[in-house]
Amino acid sequence: QVQLVESGGGLVQAEDSLRLSCAASGRTFSFHMGWFRQAPGKEREFVAAIHRSGSNTYYADSVKGRFTISRDNAKNTVYLQMNSLKPEDTAVYYCAARYLVYSIDDYRTADYDYWGQGTQVTVSS
Numbered sequence: 323q324v325q326l327v328e329s330g331g332g333l334v335q336a337e338d339s340l341r342l343s344c345a346a347s348g349r350t351f352s353f354h355m356g357w358f359r360q361a362p363g364k365e366r367e368f369v370a371a372i373h374r375s376g377s378n379t380y381y382a383d384s385v386k387g388r389f390t391i392s393r394d395n396a397k398n399t400v401y402l403q404m405n406s407l408k409p410e411d412t413a414v415y416y417c418a419a420r421y422l423v424y425s426i427d428d429y430r431t432a433d434y435d436y437w438g439q440g441t442q443v444t445v446s447s
Contacts, residue, residue, distance in 0.1 A: 359416065
C-alpha cells in the first residue's frame with residue numbers, strides 16, 4: 323500500500339507562484355508520478371507527469387512553460403512548481419502514482435494506481 327499526501331496549496335493572486343509537494347510512504351518510491359487537477363463542475367485533467375527516474379517530464383499545454391514537475395527520490399517526494407498562476411488554474415490538485423507505463427500517452431490518462439487526497443489551489447484575479 324502507498325500513501326500520497328499533498329501539501330502547499332493555498333490562496334494566491336494572479337501571477338504569484340506556489341510549490342506543491344507530494345510525499346509518498348509505504349513502499350519504495352519507484353513509481354511514475356503525475357499531477358492532476360479538478361475544478362468545480364469540471365472533469366479531472368492531467369497537469370504534469372515525471373518518469374520514475376526523473377529523466378523525462380510531460381505537461382499539459384495549458385501549463386507548459388509555467389509549471390515544472392520534479393522529484394527527489396531520496397525524500398520520496400514529487401514537486402509541482404507553479405509560476406505565473408492564472409485564475410483558471412484554480413482547482414484541487416492531486417498527485418498520483420503508477421507502476422507501469424506502456425506509452426507516453428499513459429502518463430496523461432487518469433489510470434494511476436494510487437491517489438492523494440488533494441490540495442486546494444485558488445488564484446484570485
